[in-house]
Amino acid sequence: MFFKKWEISLALRYVFTSHKDRFISVINLFSLIGISLGVATLIVVMAVMNGYESELIDKILGFKGHLTIITMNNNKSDQKSLYKQETDKKLSKIDDITDISEILFSGYFTESQCIVASNKAMNGAIIKGVDSDYLLKKPGISSNIDIIFKDGIILGVELARKLGVKVGDDVKIISPSTNHTIIGNLPKVITLKLVNTIDFGIYDYNAGIGFIPLKISYKLFDNQNKMIEIVLKSINSTDNVKKILLKRFPDISIIDWQENNQSLVQAIKIEQNVMFLILSLIIMIATFNIISSLVILVKDKSKSIAILRTMGATKCSIINIFIFTGSIIGIMGTSAGMIIGIIFTNNIDKIKKLIEKISGNELFDPIVYFLTKLPAKIIWTEIFFIGGLSLFFSFIATIYPAIKVAEIDPAKTLRYD
Template sequence: MANPPPFSRYEFLIAWRYLRARRAEGGVSTMTWISLIGIALGVMALIATLAVRSGFRTEFVDTILGANAHTTVYMPPQQIVNDLTDEVYTVAGTIPDYAAAVERIRAIPGVTRADPVVKGQVMASVGDRSNVAEVHGLTLEDLKAIPRVADPATGAGDIAAFDRGIAIGSGIARDLGAGIGDRVQLISPQGAQTAFGTTPRIATYEVVYIFTAGRYDIDRTRIYMPLPEAQSYFNREGEVDEIQVYAADPEGVDALTQPLMQALPGSVVWTWRDASGSFLSALDIEDDVMFVILSVLVLIAAMNITSGLIMLVKNKGRDIGILRTMGLTEGAILRVFFLCGAFTGVLGTLAGVILGVLLALNIDSIMAAVNWFSGGGAWDPAVRGIYKLPAELRGIDIAKAVGLSLVLSFLVTIFPARRAARMNPVEALRHE
């Protein structure tokens, strides 16, 4: 008579019966529940953490690419001699023939947009309130093409009226107490050159549009001004400070560096990865560290399976001896007790996946509750850079958590299962 194949139905039935311990064996049942709950909580924490980390990185990158250029082309600083005082000082490089440069850059494969921009630092004030701001001078068409800025769902005012005023971030608008139609005074230290030095330039502009880009640092410091007005205000007549370039593939923007430098000889290229690469690298390192730490927690929870199985093997010594005398092989006994641990690992993992997905999907409500209990300090956008804690469930993250939990659960069952399989049936029955 042929031996039954491995993992036959009777092996599953025996393993399931052992897991449903009688009241006299309550210790085994208790350890099983502790193991199951521990694995479920570990998998839940792992899935929720990976989802939050993925969501944070996606939101952070999206706010970068949604309100900033993918790469910037500018000229290096230049030394200028003051004809009146013979003083030599360094100024930022400018692009005089920017129209032709923009056309050459737009012709590069992979480039979707190229916007000439004038930039400068100013002091913005309304009444007795003031704040430092960064002015970007660009055309109305280019402003409308910035997704996070021109979004009507988050903006206020009329962006079409940009040519007769300025657009400011919601953060700086709140700091200044400015609304649509209010006038903001801008003071720039880089004004007119006179025999007595440089005099500050002061001008007043009407606020026609207020945007929310989703990045705390942008909303709190950025002001957009029409390009001709910015050229006049910052003494950039007929020239711009830089050309902001947008690529069809932002992740592969580094491939455009050489073509951009060839399109504008002597220029310097600064990509969004150069600006935020260190932060993104830190996020990747944190992701790896968090995965290792939470993996240890899952391992600790899985080790409880070993304790439970050792107790089960000790309590079932007589049963093991009887099963061996009935013809069960060592392999069959090993598989029975392996299935006992595997059942716990699978059920705990399944429960952890369900709880982790529910936690990730409701992270906004949970953070709102935490903020309420903590008085609103649980999530500070000034530190985090974005306004909310997002979560992004990815199949690869769930698969990693499930795979880790199942592998650890299966591995820790091997030792007690082998111990049961190698038990001498004669010795097991003699002591009963």
């Protein structure tokens, strides 16, 4: 659709009306503000949800890895030592793989639910047995560790706070594994010094994770709990590396990060889709204000339109004028909304802190939302899609009033002047 200069000029006059038509200007302004707020809100909410998903997955993968090899399948040997030798041999081969370029890190670990206790309190926790190389080399953990892992225990910062312990204090670990004694089966217990604390950036991990040396975990847990964890350079390589490993070692069992966190990932995706739908409806409702403003404009300018028709203006020209009038409001509102949304997103943590300071309430509770800070991630393709969606709604809103104005009969309108 091509607009003539006089059509554009007249459309601009209708958008920025004179003081005599101040009421129409106010309606146009409200339409513009409504679209701007709708677009800005959608951009901010989607950016926060994208940032939340990305940050949460990064933190999870920084701790748990992309792939976890948990056990060997169906070994029928009754000799436990032979089973252990075969298991260690195959795990070693996997750990030594260097020709898969996507692998960034791999390392052994053991893991068990335990009770950790101090002189002041006790709490349930996942205790992971690892060696110092694991902590110093693994992405997501190495940046938070500034001490060589000795024969002690490292706790999440929140767990250490709950237990009321600091570096150098004794921490008792009570394992679900048992020792056979003359008075019955008793849980294995060991006392270690707290050598460091770690901040994972996820509240649940900070409040429920601990690390002990691998050799000590063998005494505390069952020996057959030995596993290997693999971290990849890209999350997109997970399926490919998993297929390669299963092809080379068909009798191993591998769990990827999506299987470990399936319910969480699906919940985030569903919430994203629902929020996008709801906020898109807000933009749609805001663009409907354009219909109201154009209908009022048609009533107000019906005589002028009739005169234009008698001067030779075609129905197509009249339609063009009113479509362009509504489109200008949509373009201005969408542009303003995109700018506001991007600025707000880039400063969202500062704005959150300011609102919390003014209101006295915590807006982003780490206990509820897992993460310790409010994340936001701008995806430009998504922003342009939101802008295009707003412009599409704005254009659709102009069609009905534009067609109705073209149906005005100049003779009848001027006859009753």
